Amino acid sequence: MASGHLFSQRFSYGVHAxxxxxxxxxxxxxxxxxxxxxxxxxxxxxxETYLSSVVQRLARGRLLRSHRGIAGGYSLGRSxxxxxxxxxxxxxxxxxxxxxxxxxxDQCLVAGRCGIQQRLSGLEEKFLKSLASVSIRxxxxxxxxxxxxxxxxx
Numbered sequence: 001m002a003s004g005h006l007f008s009q010r011f012s013y014g015v016h017a018x019x020x021x022x023x024x025x026x027x028x029x030x031x032x033x034x035x036x037x038x039x040x041x042x043x044x045x046x047x048e049t050y051l052s053s054v055v056q057r058l059a060r061g062r063l064l065r066s067h068r069g070i071a072g073g074y075s076l077g078r079s080x081x082x083x084x085x086x087x088x089x090x091x092x093x094x095x096x097x098x099x100x101x102x103x104x105x106d107q108c109l110v111a112g113r114c115g116i117q118q119r120l121s122g123l124e125e126k127f128l129k130s131l132a133s134v135s136i137r138x139x140x141x142x143x144x145x146x147x148x149x150x151x152x153x154x
Contacts, residue, residue: 007089013054014092015085015139016042018063022080022140029073038145054092061091080137089131 007015020038021030032055036048055074058064062077076083089095 008093009050010054010057010092011089013039013046013051014058014063015088015136017051017055017058018076018080018083018088018136019139019143020145021064021074021076022083022136023143023145027075029067029071029075031073035074057092058088063087063091076136080140081135083136084132085134085136085139086128086132088136089128095128 016039017035020035024030032048032052035055036046036051039046039048039051055064059066059074059077063083064074065077067073067075
């Protein structure tokens with residue numbers, strides 16, 4: 001049985017980016033190249049292009065704040081202890097808990113009468129509540145921020 005594939009790559013990039021930024025001293029901005037270098041230290045095949053699209057979504061969703069200009073970069077959109085893993089899931093995965101997650105149709109024909117759906121719906125709710133209890137601050141405590149390495153010239 002496969003394990004560790006409950007979350008998407010988008011979510012993984014996003015939660016790592018937020019945790020990295022949260023681990024830095026307050027007021028210190030993070031550039032996309034710096035974030036990309038750090039991510040590749042974990043996953044050598046990480047794509048900075050894909051990271052950029054995820055970071056843009058985080059900024060549009062106000063979990064990150066973009067600072068323009070020569071000394072620009074990214075900072076958290078609010079305090080790390082006020083951003084939950086559930087917030088990241090909601091933004092990047094678009095989880096909806098209304099309706100039946102098992103139905104192949106837009107509407108479940110036996111909604112409210114299906115014991116399987118009722119049981120799984122309860123489990124989904126508990127799972128999402130557990131994600132809401134974990135903050136980006138909690139995750140950032142295990143992040144090691146090394147001094148940035150010089151980038152190779154292109």
